[in-house]
Amino acid sequence: MSGAELELWSLDELCDHAFAIFEELAEENLSAEDYVLYQQHAAASAYVDLVPATDDWVDMIAMDIDPELHVEARIGLADVNAVAEIVLARILLSKEKFETLCHARWRGQD
Numbered sequence: 001m002s003g004a005e006l007e008l009w010s011l012d013e014l015c016d017h018a019f020a021i022f023e024e025l026a027e028e029n030l031s032a033e034d035y036v037l038y039q040q041h042a043a044a045s046a047y048v049d050l051v052p053a054t055d056d057w058v059d060m061i062a063m064d065i066d067p068e069l070h071v072e073a074r075i076g077l078a079d080v081n082a083v084a085e086i087v088l089a090r091i092l093l094s095k096e097k098f099e100t101l102c103h104a105r106w107r108g109q110d
Contacts, residue, residue, distance in 0.1 A: 045085075
């Protein structure tokens with residue numbers, strides 16, 4: 001399938017997709033303290049930031065990352081000035097709607 005035929009998520013859809021994944025997996029993967037912290041402050045200060053996937057993903061998942069088709073979603077809590085303060089999860093996603101690629105690194109994982 002050529003790049004012109006791919007159906008890609010919009011930026012808003014990618015953010016919603018990342019939050020849905022985070023919400024589904026956070027309780028099992030965050031420390032109890034981080035999960036409670038997120039639950040207490042999510043409504044006021046939760047954020048998702050989409051950034052280019054970094055090279056460290058290649059080592060973690062043992063496959064090449066295509067910057068045109070992959071993005072990293074950083075999810076966490078912002079301070080009172082809306083500046084990212086705590087990153088709770090980094091989630092590697094495909095921009096392609098029908099690709100199931102999804103890998104997550106949680107706060108506290110080495």
